[in-house]
Amino acid sequence: AQCLPNSPLHILGYEQKPMHQGIISHGLVVNSSEVGYVISEILKKLGNRIGADRPLTSAFLTIGGRSLRMARIPVKRLLGRKLSVSEKVIKGMEEECINRIEHEFKENDTISLSLEPLEFMLDGELQYHTPTPDQKALKIEATYIAFIGSKAIIEDTYASFARSKVLLEHKWVRPQAQLKAIVGDEYVGNGCAIIDFGDQTTT
Helix, strand or coil: CEECCCCCEECCCCCCCCCCCCCEECCEECCHHHHHHHHHHHHHHHHHHHCCCCCCCEEEEEECCCCCEEEEEEEEEEEEEEEECCHHHHHHHHHHHHHHHHHHCHHHCEEEEEEEEEEEEECCEEECCCCCCCCEEEEEEEEEEEEEEEHHHHHHHHHHHHHHCCEEEEEEECHHHHHHHHCCHHHHHCCCCCCCCCCCCCC
16 A cells, blocks of 8 residues: 555555465464464565556565454552653553563463553643653553464464565554444444444545
């Protein structure tokens, strides 16, 4: 896709390649060598389709599948006195969430695949955006949504990209999973809907 100034995202091309049985099963990579080959072939076909003047050597990845779960992780910080909410404080809260997940689910070999902030309380004041350094607080409370899954999801995916010699620029959880995590029972009861527009290109 191409992002043009003051205009919608422009889709340059779309390609796909069927997977043979036994390569991927239930959303998990079974044969990283074969998947790596498929990744390489798809990017070659896509490059030819859009008329790229050089090989496509990097990609972005969305992770979905029924193996993903979601957990709400509350964390808090007492700063001792009213201080600026620094990036270091926020980073520390995020790291605590990740460490708690790995500790609580270590028997299931589960890790955090993505972490999204849901809400913050600064000295009892609710806000939905991540605090900035110009804000001050004595007590910070936060709730994060953690998207968790088997370590194999990441390990086998990375192995596939390594074999394809394609750089994995970034990974994130599918938007549908994120929306389902944020939309609670109250919203559903009031008639809130999650709508997926399009097929492979838009959500």
